[in-house]
Every structure is written in structure tokens, then in C-alpha cells.
Amino acid sequence: MQVTFKDVTLSYDGKRDILKHLNFVIQEGSLVCLLGPSGGGKSTTLNLISGLLAPTGGHIFFDDADVTKKDALGRKVGMVFQNYALYPHLTVLKNIEFPLKMAKMSKADRTKRAKELAALVHVEDQLDKKPGELSGGQQQRVAIARALAKEPSILLLDEPLSNLDARLRIEMREEIRRIQRETGVTTVFVTHDQDEAMHISDQIMVLHDGHIQQFSTPKKLYASPDNLFVAQFIGEPVINSIPATALNHDLAGIVPDSILTQAQTAGIRPEALTLPQRALDPLVTLHGKVLEFDQFGRESTANIDYNGYQLISTEMSQLAHDTKELDFTLEKKGFFLFDADGKRIFGGDTPMVLVGDQSAQKDPAAAPTESGGDTHAE
């Protein structure tokens, strides 16, 4: 089922809008993550899709049908709640059967269907247990089976992994991906964990402050964030962000003046700072002092002082640990400039127009922009 939001607005108290003029299309059969910090409107958006909440303004479409006025029952959605909300008094089998019982399916049919689903989510050996006797991961599987029981038009998951421990979370997110692929059901997944979102989604919608910050593939979200918020929210370690003026001296003559004067903040991914001999596509060489080296298992980070600002790099493990000062390279990939509104004006999928470059002769506006059908927030 394709889900379309047209100009959807929601306010709980009639004064303050939680969601402001939301427009997006979720493609049929895709797995979409709603990602963002707490209070950004993720769960609200999910509840609007489910029909548990009605929008204050705008329209919601499932394929071509306007479902704005329909409640949860009429929309035929399946939902997995954060705490699973399995009926504590029913066995696993009865829990999975419950939506079918409500749909007045015959007892034999619903038991057969429930057993198939239990097998799909690998809980077929737990059928007679009560939810309280199951582990978190098993409860999660049962909740998914129950949500899938009535063959929902769309499967909604509200922070389904946040109650699990770290290792189980990784296992379950792969399971959700597998179940989604096997059933082909359009899935919307709410999470505040960017790592989780990056691993399982076809597309990610970053929500913050009631607006869609960016809605695109995980790859694109990382490689060319639309704005400073997305750049800072996605990526671990967090992107280095320093005032653009700190780089002015080094970038003058390389990045066009017209861009430099607009730029307010520079974002540098930790992997975009490398040693000169390992540079792939360098933009410029910078000079700084080494403050500290840290090693966390496979990862190593170096803290570098550049013009009084601290930068973190993950690409300097080969550097001798007694190095005090060094020249290092700033790569083109993973370097962005943002204007005063936080909008990206340099780097990412914007064609990189450099001073003295051949392509500088061309009009930048005429350059082909890669959009890939993504919907951006206004």
C-alpha cells in the first residue's frame, strides 16, 4: 500500500502544531524509518498513519483512497507497540489469533494461520506460553506475528527495539528486515537510533520540530545531508562542525568566494580528515596539533586542534602516537558548508564547483542535480 500525506497538520491543544504541513509519499513494499530525536513528531506521524490519531488538517491517502476520516479498524493496519502490548492473559497462540477472532474467522482457520505466522517469526515452540514467560525478543516476534495476522495493508512499528539489549537489537532488526522482505508488506518503523535506521531502511525520513528535515535513502542521507541538523544527527562519531570562518584562510582560492561569504558552519565527517599519503580525493591540506589518541576496539580516533577548534578524525590510526603537529588532508567527500539557515550550500551531491576548475566555467544552476524522486521538506 502506498501512503501519501498531503499537507497534514496536527495539534493536540489547538494552539501549538506538533506536525506542520507534512507532505510525503511512502512507496508500496518499502521499509521506511521515521527517525529523529524525542518530541520530533515520529510517533505522532505513525499514529496518524495508523488512524489512532486524526489530523487537524490535510489529507491521508492509502493508494488512491482518502482514509483521513477512517479509524484504525477501517484502515486495516498492523501495529507493533514499543512495549509490545501483548495481551497478558492470553497465550502466544491466542494473541496471534486475536485479530482473526475479531475478524470472525473460523477457529480452525485462524489456528492454522496463527501457526503459519508463528513459524514465520520463529516462535512456533512457544505457542502455549503466556507473554510474561517470554524473553523480550520473543515477545517482539509474537507482536510482529500478531500485527501481520490480518494481512495488514501496512505494518507499523513504534520503537520496537528500544526495550531490547544491544546484541538482541541487532538480531531483531535483521529479523524485521527478513520478515519484511518475505512478506513484502509496506513497513513504517519509528526509531530514535540512527544506526538502526541506517541498517534496515530503504528510505529514512528525518523528523525534527514537526518538519521533515530530509526524506531519502540512508546512503544519500549520510553522503549529502540537506541541512546541518541532518548532518549532525546522522553519523557516529558525530560530524565535526566548526564556524566556516575558521576555514576561510585555508579555503580561500579553492571554494568560490560567493559560497564562502554565505557559509556559516562547516561540517566535516571524521573520516574526511586523513593523512596526506592516504588521501583519495583531497580538497585542501590543513595544519594542526595533535591533542589525543583514543582506541576503542576496532575504532581509533584522533583529536586535532585546528585554529583553536577541536576536530575528530577516525583515519589516523597509522600516525605515530608521539606526533605533536601534522599536516592533514581534508577530503572532498564528507565536507559540507551550511548557510545561516543551516541549508547545505557546498559538498554532498551539489556539483562541486571549485575556483580554477574546468567545470567552474559552466553555470552551476545548469548542472544536472541528482534527486532520485526524493521528497524534500520545504
Next chain:
Amino acid sequence: MLNEKPTVKSSIKAYLYLLPMLVITFTFNIYPIIKSFLMSFYTKYDFYTDVVSAYGFSNFTYLWNDPDFHLAVRNTLVFVVGVVPLNIIISLFIALLLNKIKRFAGAFRTIYFLPFVTSTVAIAQVWNWIYHSDYGLLNYFLGLVGINPINWLNDPNWAMPALIIMSIWKGLGFNIVLFLVGLNNINTRYYQAAEIDGADSWHQFTNVTLPLLSPITFLVTINGVIGSFKVFDEIFALFQGSSGPSKSALTIVYYLYEKFYTEWKYGIAAASGVVLFFLILLVTLIQLWYSRKHVHY
């Protein structure tokens, strides 16, 4: 220390702390229970000298043959069956309504709770007036719908219903408050999940509310059954110190009271208390057995 081993010294110390509570419990709970059990076997007892010259089962055989006691048992069972189920259904219904409304919920809760904190004697006086055959409010309302006046408190056929109605009303407040606590403890997620699963309001009630409320319902039932078996003060106050017209509201405890205070037959009074004890025990055990299957914790 969490891993400290108990020693003689530490045990003595612990019992010393427990002593005030143990003394009170033993004096006022354990001793009277033992004493009343013993008393039910007194067949020859001089209460002036507190000398028991013979023990036996004659008190129980007396009860077995006493038509008054049979009436008392029958009336008590009618009372329990009349009060408890209706009380639970009505208080659950009111609790559900109160749980839905946002405004004035506190005020309504207080109003419903008032009967519970008001003295039974005062309540009985008010109901005495409500039940009055000539000037009573109840007969006035019945008259409006064309029903002839009922002599509630003086007609042996209507005395027990009058007692049951008043007792239901009196017990509502406490049960409503318990049910409200239970309803509040049901996570709204279950209702959302049920809604998503296609359950309408009625199915949400039968599939979510009732099963998840069952521990409270169980508590309320046990409490109501035990309380109703022991009914006394409502009768005493409503029928002005009698057991109703032609003993129509004579219950086991009222029988016990009469044997003890009016007829001074201590052995028989104690024996009827013992019978009541085992009756309550039996019913409670049946309820416990039933709850194994039907109460979900």
C-alpha cells in the same frame, strides 16, 4: 549486612522488636478465636464463676435442630446472593462511567464514597424514611409509575429486599474506588492494540477490560462475600433493633447476637459463630479454586 547469619542474640533482638505487635495480635485475635472455638463445646457453663463442668457437641446438635438457625442460614445465603453480584455489576458500571468522564470525576467519586464513610445507623435512619409505607420517597416514585405502595419494613416478604437494596447502595462507594484503581492500572496500549486488532468497544471490554480487571474483581468479590456473610448492623439499625417482621431478616450473626446477649446461651452463640466461620471458609475456598482458572495476574 545483607549476608549476615542469624544468631541467638540477633534472633532475640528481632523478637523483642516484634513483641508489641505479637502481644496485641495474640490478646485480641488469636486468643478470642481459640476461646470461641472452645466455648462452642461448653455444654455446662456457669458464667458467674467461669467454670465449665461439661464439654460436648450438644450445641451443634441444637443448631442442627433449631428452625430459627435454619432460617438464619437461609436468610444469610439469600442476602449474600442478593447483594454481592448486583453490587459488583453496578459498581463496575459506575466505575466505567466515572473513568470515561474527565470533569467532575472527583466530585462524583466523593459522592459515591460518602455512604462508605457514613455511620450505618445514620444511613439506616435515612432509608427508614425512604422506605416509609405512607410518606416514603420510594413508594412515592413507585406510585408515579402506577405501583401500589409497598410496606417495605413491615411486610415479611419485602423486608429482605429492602435490606438488600440498602446494603448494595452502602457498599457501592468502596467497590467503585477499587474498580477505578484497577481501570487506571490497565495500560492504554492494550486498548490501542485491541483497536488496531479490530475490536469494537464491546470486544475491548470483554477481551481487555474484564480479564485485566479480574484481580480487582476477585478482591471485591471475596471482600463482598465475607462482609455480607457477617451482616448485622444494617439489620439492627434498619429494623430498630429487631430481626425484621417475623424474623424475615434474621441472619447468622443476628442469631448469634440474640443467643449471646438476649438469651445468654454462650455455647450456642459460639457454635453458630463456628458454623459461620466454616461456611465463609468453604465459600472462599471455592472462590480461590475458581480464581486459579479465571483470574489473570
